[in-house]
Amino acid sequence: MPHDHNHDHDHAHDHGAGHSHAPSVSAANERGVLTGFALTAGFMLVEVVGGVLSNSLALIADAGHMLTDAAALLLAWVGFRIGRRASDARRTFGYMRFEVLAGLVNAVTLFGLVLWIVWEAIQRLRAPGEVLAGPMLAVAVVGLLVNCLVFWILHRGDQSHVNIKGATLHVLGDLLGSVAAIVAALVIHFTGWMPIDPILSVLVCLLILRSAWSLLRNAFDILMEAVPPDIDIATVRAHLRQTVPGVADVDHVHVWSITSGKVLATLELTLADEAHAARVVPAVKRALAERFSIGHATVEVVHTPQAQCALERRGRHTHHHHDHDHAHDGPHGPERAR
Structure with a gap:
């Protein structure tokens, strides 16, 4: 589905624990x-x-x-x-x-x-x-x-x-x-x-x-960076939407092999309302690794319009309180306790 790319984007790039780019040949x-x-x-x-x-x-x-x-x-x-x-x-x-x-x-x-x-x-x-x-x-x-x-x-x-x-x-x-x-x-x-x-x-x-x-x-x-034969893009999208809480949609999925046994992926993740990227993104990476053996994933996070509006309201609210606190400061900065 199309997204408004004026939204704030969070980028998550993780190699995973112990991840190495070297071929695992003994x-x-x-x-x-x-x-x-x-x-x-x-x-x-x-x-x-x-x-x-x-x-x-x-x-x-x-x-x-x-x-x-x-x-x-x-x-x-x-x-x-x-x-x-x-x-x-x-x-x-x-x-x-x-x-x-x-x-x-x-x-x-x-x-x-x-x-x-x-x-x-x-x-x-x-x-x-x-x-x-x-x-x-x-x-x-x-x-x-x-x-x-x-x-x-x-x-x-x-x-x-x-x-x-x-x-x-x-x-x-x-x-x-x-x-x-x-x-x-x-x-x-x-x-x-x-x-x-x-x-x-x-x-x-x-x-x-x-x-x-x-x-x-x-x-x-x-x-040619083709999708590995044992991975289906539609299955990847459906699996993430159905099994990872907080995922509203998955788009722009690209999966390829850098070499034998080293599968990479990039995707755009739309978060559901009230979902937090800090919790959802690691869960998505775990799902990709466990279900599809994708050990290296780059995830771009976007928010639904409703969630984006809520974020902007929270941002304005925080900014307002910040300005209000500074209005009570003395001419030389915050009042110091006497």
Whole structure:
């Protein structure tokens, strides 16, 4: 509903007790990401050599995927480190969004990898080459074990963070790639049918695309400051009106994420007659935190016309008494007790 913005506005801005802008990523999660990077980067070199020696597109594609995995894990780790840097006068929320940018890079690299694999697969289907099943199978089995280990390490982390989720999706794609390489090696060993190698590579790409799109959309929504998917603005307004005493109306509600798990909100609160902002505003902040996990809220308070008139009358009454008291003062100020 429209409001007369000539009314007095009270602004309340509170970070809440113990509120911090730093991403709540534990040291154990950081170590897990760094360990995953070391394992992935190390085996990626092994897989490149195995793919070239065996002439397997499935292995080469998986090696390329592991290269992007290593980059994704390194970006995630760097994102966590930089994200904890303190805020300053220029970046009042610090560097928390660095991890979202890293997540966006992860998603884009997945799409790029898929396009490259599909292109190579088409070329190989046109002109199939001989693939050495023995070396291909050995490397693929070891790759599967390494990917399972890295996936287990990352899956124990906080999946609500865009970077840990992105790195986990990368490794999941690698795990599927290793399975495809094993199947292709077995088919080639027992049947000699070479096209199975590029065909399974393309099938793995189709599985990766869905995860890549989800990751890209999540990072894009955060950067565009979209409302988090688990929050509905109409529900927020209704909840505050119905559950917080003294709230007459809620308008101009904006809810967005500064980074994964850090939800912010601004809103305009109309107080009911006789309601006091000092009591209502903290109650609104508690309701936002408990019901919607919004830990950082800025509330602008306006009064109904009737309440505004009452405030103005009280203000004039107080001013009148103040002038009346000064009228009884002596020429040199208030009379002193003798």
